Amino acid sequence: MGSTGAGVSEPTETGTVEIVIRDLSKIFGQGAAAFHALSDIDLEIRTGEFFTLLGPSGCGKTTLLRVIAGFEQPSTGSLGINGKEVAGLGPNARPVNTVFQNYALFPHMTVAQNIGFGLKMQGRPRSEVEATTDEMLRLVKMEAMAERKPSEISGGQQQRVALARALAPRPRVLLLDEPLSALDLKLRKEMQGELKRLQTETGITFIFVTHDQEEALTMSDRIAVMSAGRILQLGSPHEIYHAPSERFVADFIGDTNFLDLPVASVDGSQATVTLPGGKETAARLPQGYLPVLGETVTTVIRPEQAQTVAPGQGDMDGVVENAVFFGTDTHVHLRLDDGQPFILRRQNIAEAREPAPGTRLGLTLSPGALRVLKG
Amino acid sequence: MFNRNFSVSRLPGFGAVAVFTFVMLYLPIIILVTFSFNAGVSQAQWEGFSLQWYQAAFQNDQVRDVSIRSLWLALAASGFATVLSTLAALGTTRVGRFPGQTMIYALINQPLMVPEIVTGVALLILVAFLKVQTGYTGMGYLVAAHTAFCIPFAYLPIRARLETMDITLEKAAADLYADHWQAFRYITLPLLVPGILAGFMLGFVISLDTVVITEFVKSAGQDTLPTYMLGQLRRTITPEMNAIATLFLALSLCIVTAFFVITRKRGT
Ligand SMILES: Nc1ncnc2c1ncn2[C@@H]1O[C@H](COP(=O)(O)OP(=O)(O)OP(=O)(O)O)[C@@H](O)[C@H]1O
Ligand SMILES: [Mg+2]
Numbered sequence: 037m038g039s040t041g042a043g044v045s046e047p048t049e050t051g052t053v054e055i056v057i058r059d060l061s062k063i064f065g066q067g068a069a070a071f072h073a074l075s076d077i078d079l080e081i082r083t084g085e086f087f088t089l090l091g092p093s094g095c096g097k098t099t100l101l102r103v104i105a106g107f108e109q110p111s112t113g114s115l116g117i118n119g120k121e122v123a124g125l126g127p128n129a130r131p132v133n134t135v136f137q138n139y140a141l142f143p144h145m146t147v148a149q150n151i152g153f154g155l156k157m158q159g160r161p162r163s164e165v166e167a168t169t170d171e172m173l174r175l176v177k178m179e180a181m182a183e184r185k186p187s188e189i190s191g192g193q194q195q196r197v198a199l200a201r202a203l204a205p206r207p208r209v210l211l212l213d214e215p216l217s218a219l220d221l222k223l224r225k226e227m228q229g230e231l232k233r234l235q236t237e238t239g240i241t242f243i244f245v246t247h248d249q250e251e252a253l254t255m256s257d258r259i260a261v262m263s264a265g266r267i268l269q270l271g272s273p274h275e276i277y278h279a280p281s282e283r284f285v286a287d288f289i290g291d292t293n294f295l296d297l298p299v300a301s302v303d304g305s306q307a308t309v310t311l312p313g314g315k316e317t318a319a320r321l322p323q324g325y326l327p328v329l330g331e332t333v334t335t336v337i338r339p340e341q342a343q344t345v346a347p348g349q350g351d352m353d354g355v356v357e358n359a360v361f362f363g364t365d366t367h368v369h370l371r372l373d374d375g376q377p378f379i380l381r382r383q384n385i386a387e388a389r390e391p392a393p394g395t396r397l398g399l400t401l402s403p404g405a406l407r408v409l410k411g
Numbered sequence: 412m413f414n415r416n417f418s419v420s421r422l423p424g425f426g427a428v429a430v431f432t433f434v435m436l437y438l439p440i441i442i443l444v445t446f447s448f449n450a451g452v453s454q455a456q457w458e459g460f461s462l463q464w465y466q467a468a469f470q471n472d473q474v475r476d477v478s479i480r481s482l483w484l485a486l487a488a489s490g491f492a493t494v495l496s497t498l499a500a501l502g503t504t505r506v507g508r509f510p511g512q513t514m515i516y517a518l519i520n521q522p523l524m525v526p527e528i529v530t531g532v533a534l535l536i537l538v539a540f541l542k543v544q545t546g547y548t549g550m551g552y553l554v555a556a557h558t559a560f561c562i563p564f565a566y567l568p569i570r571a572r573l574e575t576m577d578i579t580l581e582k583a584a585a586d587l588y589a590d591h592w593q594a595f596r597y598i599t600l601p602l603l604v605p606g607i608l609a610g611f612m613l614g615f616v617i618s619l620d621t622v623v624i625t626e627f628v629k630s631a632g633q634d635t636l637p638t639y640m641l642g643q644l645r646r647t648i649t650p651e652m653n654a655i656a657t658l659f660l661a662l663s664l665c666i667v668t669a670f671f672v673i674t675r676k677r678g679t
Contacts, residue, residue, distance in 0.1 A: 107582060127585045140583040144601050153597070154587035205588065 054209060054241045055081040055104065060113030062099055062265075073099045075265045077113065081209075081243065082258075086235050088244045090252040091262035092288065097245045100262075101211050104243065106130045118208050128157075133202035134211040137218075139194045141186035147197050148173065148182040154205035172200040175234065192223045199234065209241045216251070228255055249289045253277060261285045278338075281322060283409055286336045291367075293378050295335045295406075299327045307408055309335060311352045312374035319406040327408065334409045339367065339381035341405035344391075350398035354378055359390035366390055370397065440660065447653035454648060464654035473639065474655060481619055481636040484550070488557030489565065489614030495558070496565035496610055497603070504573045505581075505599075523563045530560065531627035538628050548630040556628045557618045564617050565610035568674065572606025573599075605673050612670045616663055 062074040073096045081087050089097045102108040103115065106127035115123045122130050133154065141150050152169040160168075173179045176196040181189055186197065195215060202210055212231075216224045232255055235242045246252050252259050253273040261269045261276060261284075269281040280286035283294070297309040300316050307327060309319045319335050327333050347353050354370030357377075361384075368380040368391060380399065382388075391397060419425060447465070451458030468474050503516055522530065538552045580602070584594040622637045629638065636659065640652060 105586060107586075127582070128588045128590055132586075134583070134586045136579055136583060138577075138579060140577065140579040142580060142583070142598060153584070153589075157584075157588040157593055157597075201587070 052083045053080050054083040054085075054118060055079070055243075056114075056116040057104075058114045060103070060110045060115060062096075062103055062108060063111040072265050074103070074110075077267060079260065079267065079270070081241060083208075084239050084241055085257040086232070086242045086244065086255060088246060088252045088256035088259045089262060090246060090249060090259050090288075092247060095262045096265040097247075097262060098213055099265075101134070101213055101243065101245055104209070105132055105134050105211055131208040132211060133205060133207040133209075134213070135198050135202045135215045137213045137215065139186075139198040141194055141197055141201070143186055146183050146185060147178060147189065150186065150197055151200045151204050153201065158205060168204055172204045175203070175237070176200045176230075192219055192227065195219065195227060196230075199231075203234070203238060203240065206238075207240065209243060210235075211243050211245075213245045214247070215244075216246075217248075231255065253289070261288065263288075279320075279322075279407060280336060281410065283334065283336075286409065291339050291379055291381070293337050293339060294409075295337065295372075295376055295378070296332050297335055298332050299329055301329065302326060307333070309333065309406070309408075312372040312376065313352045315351050317351055317401060317406060318404070319408050320404065321408050322410045325408070325410050335406050336409060337401060337406050339379045340365075340383075341402040342378075342380050343400045343402070344368075344380065344382065345398040345400050347396045347398045350400040352399050354380075354397055354399055356391045356393050356395040356397060358393055361390060368397075370399075443653050444657050444660070446650055447657040449650055449653075452650060454650065454653075464650040465658075467651045468654045468658070471651070474636075474651075477634045477636045477639040480550075480633070484553055484557060484635060485615045485618035487554050488618045489561050489611050491554070491558040492561035492565045492614045493569075493607060493611040496562055496569050496614075497607055499562070499566055500570040500573050501599075504570060519566050520563050522560065527621070527623045531623045534624060535627040542630070550633060552628050552630075553625060553633060553635075556624050557621070560621060560624055561614035561617050565614040568609040568613060569603065569606040572603055572609075576602055609670055609674050612666050612673075616666050619659075619663070 057077050057079040060074060060077040060079075061072065064071045064073055077100065089100060091097055099108065103110050104117075106122070106125055106129070110123055113123075114121060117130060117132065127134075142153065145153070148169050151172050152165045155165040155168055169182075170179075173182055176199055178193060178196055178200065181193060186194055189197070195218075198215070215231075216227050219227060228251060231242070231244075244252075244255065253276075256273055258270065258272055259276050260267045263284055269276060269285045271279070276285065277289055280289065280292075286292045286294070295311075297311065297319070300308040300310050302308075302321070305321050305323075307319050307321050308316050310316055319333075321327070344350075352372060354372045357369045357371055359369070360367045363384070365381050365383045368382060370378045370380060372378050378399070445457075446454055448460050448462070449458055450461035450463065499519055503512060503519075534556050538556070541552070542548050576599070580598050581594050584598045585591075589597065620637065622641060625633075625635050625638050626641075629635070634642065636655070640655060643649075643652060
């Protein structure tokens, strides 16, 4: 019945593990029509962290969220929440609440009734339901609209109510499926800050789904980058951005230069590669990968990790093909001496002119910026 | 797609056809209503305004009896039909797909296609057999027959409402610790109320209106308003019938109006 008592969260300690997922897969359909929406998912989500699932459309983010919420059951593998195996349990028996992409507010109830619904279903006493509802209304700054129906408030306000409704029963984990995608840019930025504030204030573990890489980078403690039902890389925004484990991750997050370069020497976690033009420079190797001497490896470097100098003075030279002014910075598209393209992001600190096409520039790479991708 | 500049109303003869259609639709009814207020007995000559035929109708015990029977029969039949239709609609929209689902859908709607006279004859045979076997000749047969007849009508708006309802609302309820019953009680049912009311009223009007089914199933002394009127009209046509028909029309209009008001609101 409603008084399952699920959703009560004890004071959280950071560093403990909230969700443990092992060898989980989800297969839709059978036989020849079987579709692996999730494969070999191994994941630990820590208590109180802001965890983001990031990936292109159709990669299985929503499916993973639905499996955690209990709307879908995993085909194989195990799923533990707060030390308890929950595979097989329905959504009403899990200490997890969801903020739905379309908000799914109950149209026949007022804002306050919406927020109090979860507590009511848990069989909490009336006084507690009312007190918590008031507290939640304050938390999302919707006190003035408590008696309105969802159809009488704006999209951003509906968003807040959906958030308050999911937070009211104090779940251990809050699942958010692209909750900001329906909002315009300005409101979206505002809600990003709001979400982060709510997460810090409540200490509840947030699992956030987005396909917006900037949103993921700015908000998350850790990010899992997904593609085709698999987790490709798991790490902090810094690690994901600066040390992508494979080409897909590097390409999906931010602008990236991929340079194919021959290996001159290998020394532990470092390799020396030969740049176009003949100069040698150090490139970091990913763990457990040792290229053969002379082998051509793919390296990555972000567009802001190179500076312009006079031709011949830097690590390599390039010829400007065109330059695009973005306000805060300018993107300079270059062609290196061996024909490979290179994008350079130059901050517009001084009011410098964009270099004209055909200009020859020298490029200095930031030390340690160049990384080798796993073959 | 339609050309926005094209309008049917510009076709030659549109006005004439429209007027003719409305006249055909409403002229008989207007005459009927008008002559229910006639002071004389004539159905063709106006002899002044009077409420005497209404008075006569109200004082006619038989009319009162059959009206009451009609109303409670319609109430009972559409009540049962609505409950059963609601269950059927939930069963065909809120459970996983099961083999034969489409066939069940078709079977529920099929009575709409079967000519009423066929249903009537079939019921006549069955009811005659049951009456002989059981000796029971009460109103139960009429209630059952009307209920069965009303089900497809009640089912349609309820199912339509369930199909357009956002299913994530029920998921959200489950996510917020509601069990199946609570999700139904607090989310599905309140949102379904307009559909249920619409289904009930549609069933009510259909039951109130049906002549053929009643004619074949009823035992002696079980006349409803329509079968009583039919019986009376076979003998003489009195303006009292006009008055009864007018009242009947007024009741149907009220119900149909309520139906529109309720279904209009479903959009919100
Ligand atoms: N019930 C289902 N039956 C069959 N296939 C499904 C089902 N649900 C999802 N899929 C498939 O699983 C894949 C992953 O879907 P999912 O909704 O998880 O993607 P997503 O990463 O959330 O994408 P988006 O960013 O577009 O929301 C898709 O290819 C989808 O077609
Ligand atoms: Mg999705």
